[in-house]
Amino acid sequence: MWCDLLQVKNLCKYFPIRGGVFQGTKGFVKAVDGVSFSIEKGHTMGLVGESGCGKTTVGRTLLRLHEATSGEVIYNGRNILDLSKSKMRSLRPELQIVFQDPYSSLNPRVPVGEIIGEGVRQHKIVPRSEYRKHILDTMEACGLQKHHIDRYPHEFSGGQRQRICIARALALKPQIVIADEPVSALDVSIQAQIINLLKDLQRDRGLTYLFISHDLSVVEHISDKVGVMYLGNLVEMAPKTEIFKNPMHPYTKALFSAVPVPDPEVRMNRVILQGDIPSPANPPKGCKFHTRCPVAMDICKTQIPEYKDYGDGHFVACHLCEMECGKK
């Protein structure tokens, strides 16, 4: 497939749990356990799931901020997990990330201009003479004012800090931006501005996004394709319209029905999931979702459901869907 800018194949990331006298490995937290997807150039892939499901780890592993345990990440025909450190470094401007928490991802002792500009200088993105103009342009594009350039992060509200983070990523003229919950910390009116900004930038610069979020309404708005993760696995992936019209996995259904609707007359008949997400260090056997699944069957407790295509690029991993399709 020539048009896929980024292809992820069977990506795994296990974090060792150390313990005992000699700090030996006692087990693994399977944060990401065999995730595969691809993103076409100029498109947006949305990744949703509860906290602890491994969506952030996917994003970080793609950029080699964590070294993957196994799997392949093919960017422009090259497996970036095999690249040497220096080659990876020269590739970094093309792959940028906007982090989740704007409070801890900005150095409090560095003024904004320097935060945005450091990478630009390091990677020589623009000639020296245009450096300041480039920074100011990027800041303006991200809704920051010119006089903010000499201010420090603590002088900004959470929303403005996130703009700084976005500006920092965009100043490097990236190809792919991994946006890890970029709007979770923002107000709705600012959220809309940022989403529109991200969309405009995508159109103008042909950016490709991996958009990680737990807010389904935002994901629906921005994505072309949506993947739903649960405990380190993709449980469902489909084009946006398909997944929102016809969610097949019970987890996806529950997730969708949990979103509050801004309409007081609609009191939805919703599926409220019981309990919390199980610990990824000790995931349930069989289908990982069976402990919270409202329609769990006996087979779910023993066998891991296969992740397969049910037509039109709609991937689901669920025994129930398999059975229903078998009947048809």
Place this chain on the structure above:
Amino acid sequence: MGDKNSIKSKGKMEQRKNIALMKSLDKAKNRKKIPKSEYVTEMKNKDNILEIDNLATYFFTDSGVVKAVNGVSFDIPRGKTVAVVGESGCGKSITSMSIMRLIQGPSGQIVDGQIRYNSEEGPINLVNVPISKMQELRGNKISMIFQEPMTSLNPVFTVGDQIDEAIQLHNPKLTAKQIKTRSIEMLELVGIARPEGIYDAYPHELSGGMRQRVMIGMALSCEPELIIADEPTTALDVTIQAQILELLREIKDKVNASILLITHDLGVVAEMADYVVVMYAGRIIEKGTAIDIYKNPQHPYTIGLLNSKPAVGKVVDKLYSIPGQVPNPINMPSHCYFKDRCEKSFEPCGAIYFKLRIFANTFR
């Protein structure tokens, strides 16, 4: 040159005046004995648990006065949920902090207005109540659920210890055993599966949803009449958020409490609230019943806010976004604060600030 100097000295004069005001307010607040006549008042409506009338909370900073809350009035009827919505920095949290009298002094002061609370012993004005009296109310009659369950629990004490403390403070007669039973009851009430086990757990052992449940349990431990929930679900996942909202609704009916819900999530508001108050830059710009606000919003800001929220199942090419940013709180213009961002602004907007007008019975 002379002009400049006079402006400078004028600014200095103002600053001095402000500092004097701040000090006098602080002094009045910290008096040892405050006569009862100063804080006993009358409620406008006996059915209200809380009436906020023209509340103004300012922060006196070196660079000027920040009018965080500027003339806010609304009522909370008994057994109802009132939601305050607005962007960050609009003063919604400061309003709730003012009710609890948790404004950080001396720079932060309640400058004007009344917060009338309908207590068992008769209505009192929380603005003038002595601190000792306030401490009896806090956590006991009015309790608060904070935004971040991560940071609002003490990491070095067990969950049980922290709930015990709240119960013990307000019920000094109970024995240690009774307190423990009550704490475990509380944990059970908020839907924690293994209350005895969780009682001895430390906050870091719990997930975000569990922690928020603990916070709610703690807030409810003394059967408050008013629960102030300051962004109770902002830090949580949607599935957990749905659980917590369900829990809050159930509990509200169980203990017949009123809820003041502070949030920026319009979806949550639509689910929970009976009445909605929309705030912008320290002022109320619209208030009414939830149905009114969602079905028939009047203020351009409310309309913009509703349009900028993407909704599942509603596909739009471009989200509506309110242009610009919230004005600097130090130098607020005298005209409508929203004028510069408003698409419909016309000449009268540049004139003095508009008073709230009644459009319908419940709607202003």
